[in-house]
Amino acid sequence: MSVGLEHYLVVSVLLFCLGLLGVIVRRNLLVIYMSLELMLNAANLALVAFSRFTNNLDGQVFVFFTITVAAAEVAVGLALIVALYRKRQTAHVEDLTTLKL
Amino acid sequence: MQDALFYIFAFLTLVFGFLVIANPFSRNPVTSAMFLVLTIVSLAGLFVLLHAFFLAAVQVLVYAGAVMVLFLFVIMLLDLKAEERRKIKTLGILGGLVSVGAILVIFLSSLLRAPLGASNSPALEGGTVRLGKLLFTEYLLPFEIVSVLLLVAMVGVVLLSKKDLK
Numbered sequence: 089m090s091v092g093l094e095h096y097l098v099v100s101v102l103l104f105c106l107g108l109l110g111v112i113v114r115r116n117l118l119v120i121y122m123s124l125e126l127m128l129n130a131a132n133l134a135l136v137a138f139s140r141f142t143n144n145l146d147g148q149v150f151v152f153f154t155i156t157v158a159a160a161e162v163a164v165g166l167a168l169i170v171a172l173y174r175k176r177q178t179a180h181v182e183d184l185t186t187l188k189l
Numbered sequence: 190m191q192d193a194l195f196y197i198f199a200f201l202t203l204v205f206g207f208l209v210i211a212n213p214f215s216r217n218p219v220t221s222a223m224f225l226v227l228t229i230v231s232l233a234g235l236f237v238l239l240h241a242f243f244l245a246a247v248q249v250l251v252y253a254g255a256v257m258v259l260f261l262f263v264i265m266l267l268d269l270k271a272e273e274r275r276k277i278k279t280l281g282i283l284g285g286l287v288s289v290g291a292i293l294v295i296f297l298s299s300l301l302r303a304p305l306g307a308s309n310s311p312a313l314e315g316g317t318v319r320l321g322k323l324l325f326t327e328y329l330l331p332f333e334i335v336s337v338l339l340l341v342a343m344v345g346v347v348l349l350s351k352k353d354l355k
Contacts, residue, residue: 091195093305096239099199101296103206105289110210112285118218118264122225123210125256129232132248140239141305148241148320149328155244155251156335160342162256166263167349173267 096137104130117169117179121162128158195238201231222260229253243317 107130110123132151139147173179205228209221229252236245324332 091192094300095195095199096235097300097305098297099202099235101293101300102203105293105296106203106206106210108292109285109289112288113282114210116218118260118267119210119221122218122221122260125225125252126206126209126228129229129252132244133232133235136236136239136241136244140241145319145323148244149323151241151244152247152320152324153328153331153335155247157338159251159256160339162259163346164342164349166259167346170263170266171349179267 093137093141097134100130100134100137103127103133115181117172117181120181121165121169125158125162128154191238195235198231198234198238202228202235205231218264219261222257222264225260226253226257229257243320 104127107123107126110126111120114120114123132154135147135151135154139145139151169179172184176183178184205224208224209228212220212224214220229248233245233248233253236242236248
């Protein structure tokens with residue numbers, strides 16, 4: 089059976105679930121952030137696969153924008169993490185309990 | 190040949206992705222970052238198989254280049270050695286596995302039922318020329334807005350990393 093759209097979508101779904109698992113299970117802010125990147129990349133893969141198999145280039149343009157926004161998002165997020173670390177001396181989510189009752 | 194390459198790259202992507210979130214040998218964020226680089230490079234391989242050559246190049250340049258350098262720089266800046274001693278709670282892992290498994294089941298069952306009306310012989314080429322033409326005609330306004338967004342992000346980062354954050 090030749091590789092079709094379904095194969096790429098299954099890979100994308102599995103990668104997305106791996107990223108989600110990382111966000112839930114890991115307790116280090118930076119690793120959580122990397123898992124978020126994994127989820128974004130899974131969505132990108134699905135978009136590119138759809139674009140290829142429906143003969144429509146719009147998906148690839150969308151992925152281009154996603155990559156740009158993700159780069160900006162990483163810069164801002166990492167700056168936030170650094171600012172947080174300066175104030176609280178931690179990058180561990182269990183130490184950040186200001187909102188806890 | 191292409192099918193074999195797909196299976197190789199898909200396998201590598203998933204294995205490296207797993208090693209990003211749960212490396213049995215090391216809990217160091219630096220190893221996670223390195224495996225994230227490998228994941229992104231194998232994803233770029235999948236993009237090449239999908240004939241999205243420009244996006245594959247951008248993926249390697251922006252993600253494996255710029256973003257990962259930023260990650261490694263912050264890891265180096267924070268010096269996160271103390272994180273390794275903590276233990277992961279079993280309840281957290283169990284809850285995570287259950288919820289992610291439920292989402293996986295939902296995804297896969299909807300994928301099985303979806304009428305994927307895709308042609309089996311795709312002819313789309315994601316070359317730079319076609320993508321560029323589309324980007325500078327139909328998507329010109331979003332393109333310019335993205336440049337403004339990058340400027341805003343840059344100003345925000347400079348403000349956030351000032352010494353006395355008010």
